[in-house]
Amino acid sequence: MIEVRGLCVAYGAGRRRVEALSQVDLEVGAGEFVAVVGPSGCGKSTLLFVLDGLVRPSAGTVKIAGEEVRGIRRDVALILQDAGLLPWKTVQQNAELTLRIQGRKANVKDVLEQLGLAGFERRYPGELSEGMRRRVGIARALALHPRVLLMDEPMANLDSITRERIQNLILELWYRLEFTAVLVTHDIEEAVFLGQRVVVLGPRPGKVVEVLENPGMGEPEYRDTAEFRERVHHLRELLVGSAA
Amino acid sequence: MKRVAQYLLAALVVLLVWEGVSLGFLAVRGRIVIPTPRAAIEAGLERFPELAAAFGASAMRFLLALLIAFALGLPLGLTVGFEPTLYQLFSPLIYLTYPIPPVALLVFLMVAFGLGETLKIVVITMALFFQVVVAAQGAARSIPRTYVTAVRSAGATRWQLYRHVVIPATLPGVLTAARVSVGLGITMVYIVETKLGAVGGPGSGLGRFIEYYSFSGELSLAGVVGLSLMGLMFYALLELLDRWLCRWKHLEGPGGA
Ligand SMILES: Nc1ncnc2c1ncn2[C@@H]1O[C@H](COP(=O)(O)OP(=O)(O)OP(=O)(O)O)[C@@H](O)[C@H]1O
Ligand SMILES: [Mg+2]
Numbered sequence: 001m002i003e004v005r006g007l008c009v010a011y012g013a014g015r016r017r018v019e020a021l022s023q024v025d026l027e028v029g030a031g032e033f034v035a036v037v038g039p040s041g042c043g044k045s046t047l048l049f050v051l052d053g054l055v056r057p058s059a060g061t062v063k064i065a066g067e068e069v070r071g072i073r074r075d076v077a078l079i080l081q082d083a084g085l086l087p088w089k090t091v092q093q094n095a096e097l098t099l100r101i102q103g104r105k106a107n108v109k110d111v112l113e114q115l116g117l118a119g120f121e122r123r124y125p126g127e128l129s130e131g132m133r134r135r136v137g138i139a140r141a142l143a144l145h146p147r148v149l150l151m152d153e154p155m156a157n158l159d160s161i162t163r164e165r166i167q168n169l170i171l172e173l174w175y176r177l178e179f180t181a182v183l184v185t186h187d188i189e190e191a192v193f194l195g196q197r198v199v200v201l202g203p204r205p206g207k208v209v210e211v212l213e214n215p216g217m218g219e220p221e222y223r224d225t226a227e228f229r230e231r232v233h234h235l236r237e238l239l240v241g242s243a244a
Numbered sequence: 245m246k247r248v249a250q251y252l253l254a255a256l257v258v259l260l261v262w263e264g265v266s267l268g269f270l271a272v273r274g275r276i277v278i279p280t281p282r283a284a285i286e287a288g289l290e291r292f293p294e295l296a297a298a299f300g301a302s303a304m305r306f307l308l309a310l311l312i313a314f315a316l317g318l319p320l321g322l323t324v325g326f327e328p329t330l331y332q333l334f335s336p337l338i339y340l341t342y343p344i345p346p347v348a349l350l351v352f353l354m355v356a357f358g359l360g361e362t363l364k365i366v367v368i369t370m371a372l373f374f375q376v377v378v379a380a381q382g383a384a385r386s387i388p389r390t391y392v393t394a395v396r397s398a399g400a401t402r403w404q405l406y407r408h409v410v411i412p413a414t415l416p417g418v419l420t421a422a423r424v425s426v427g428l429g430i431t432m433v434y435i436v437e438t439k440l441g442a443v444g445g446p447g448s449g450l451g452r453f454i455e456y457y458s459f460s461g462e463l464s465l466a467g468v469v470g471l472s473l474m475g476l477m478f479y480a481l482l483e484l485l486d487r488w489l490c491r492w493k494h495l496e497g498p499g500g501a
Binding site: 052071072074078080081082084085089097098101102124125126127 | 390391393394395396397398399400404408409412413415490491492495
């Protein structure tokens with residue numbers, strides 16, 4: 001579904017040039033759930049921006065469903081870090097935003113209901129809890145019925161109860177809707193719990209330093225197994241070691 | 245309603261202080277230096293039709309200038325603030341022209357616009373225009389990137405970007421700037437009415453009213469009260485506009501962003 005070859009991304013020019021990603025190769029099959037972890041500033045968000053068509057690569061190729069990515073695609077949805085809600089729009093308007101901009105029919109009633117946001121349609125983001133705001137961000141993406149769902153730390157800075165709830169929600173949606181998922185996170189346990197494969201990026205400029213196969217993902221008891229703890233331990237050594 | 249009560253209380257305080265100062269002068273100097281509020285209000289009511297006409301004329305002048313300043317200044321300020329290439333091109337120009345008081349260019353303006361009403365409107369508009377441009381530009385420059393990304397990620401066109409992000413994001417800042425510049429606008433109204441071109445009768449504006457009746461302290465002060473009420477009126481109007489258009493800014497409780 002997703003095919004990334006030799007991807008390099010740089011911001012700015014001249015002396016202010018920052019290399020964010022360098023020679024990234026990545027393949028994600030249709031319906032697969034891939035988690036991407038890496039130290040802060042290594043280019044995780046940038047990778048998603050490229051997949052979403054927001055940022056142009058400076059080298060390499062990026063294909064989705066066999067076509068080179070040249071701009072925003074209707075079958076790809078991105079959940080932004082901090083949800084990216086517009087504070088002057090209500091829950092419903094925020095959820096409908098992408099559909100409206102694309103001139104598509106906007107019906108978000110079902111999606112809001114599924115995410116437990118029924119009754120809050122006319123509230124503003126400033127009136128919601130952080131967990132609800134994240135769910136509005138998820139609703140906006142799901143309303144597009146995407147084939148590819150890109151998620152930029154959708155659970156970051158949430159309390160542990162809300163975080164687990166949203167993790168379960170995302171899993172359930174993925175089982176049911178069968179989209180291809182790329183989840184960026186800096187939480188190692190979350191990556192190992194959710195990713196069928198965990199892609200580890202090294203410090204900036206990010207490149208893939210390891211890909212961990214993780215077949216047991218998603219099972220509620222997985223968190224309590226020795227296998228889970230071993231993988232988490234391994235990744236922690238890798239990441240904390242590489243950041244030092 | 246609470247707001248209205250606050251304004252009434254403030255008016256009461258002003259009247260009391262005024263009365264105090266007026267009586268204080270009377271006691272020290274042994275004659276009337278500043279007429280009492282009561283005397284001023286009575287004098288104003290005696291000439292009410294004239295005072296009302298002056299109020300209307302000044303308010304129309306200010307309103308017209310404010311609307312033109314917004315119609316021209318908002319698009320310019322927002323695009324210059326939001327588009328980096330336009331910013332590099334135009335912002336030095338704005339900061340070079342911003343400090344020039346329009347009155348300094350009076351000679352040229354008189355030649356260009358004559359001595360009539362147009363000149364008055366142009367001078368007030370120029371003063372307000374730069375306030376609007378600078379405020380809009382500043383607000384557009386500080387729009388958080390994530391709002392822009394959210395809308396760009398939906399595939400928005402330029403116009404959609406302005407409609408969904410740039411305009412609503414800058415509205416609170418722009419309206420605040422408008423409220424702040426009410427004071428400047430009213431100063432300009434006074435200046436153009438008393439110093440510019442053909443002067444009319446006392447009903448042609450509050451500034452002119454105050455000047456025309458400078459021999460009568462009571463009537464002059466009645467004109468000043470008129471100016472103050474006019475300022476208050478526009479201030480309140482802009483605040484209502486803010487509460488209506490920026491509802492999301494005025495949410496209850498600590499969650500209100
Ligand atoms: N618009 C930009 N202009 C210039 N540099 C940028 C821009 N966006 C990101 N960068 C730089 O590119 C690098 C990668 O940024 P990115 O946001 O992709 O990292 P990240 O891995 O998502 O970080 P975090 O975990 O903190 O979210 C950083 O060093 C950042 O400073
Ligand atoms: Mg990031």
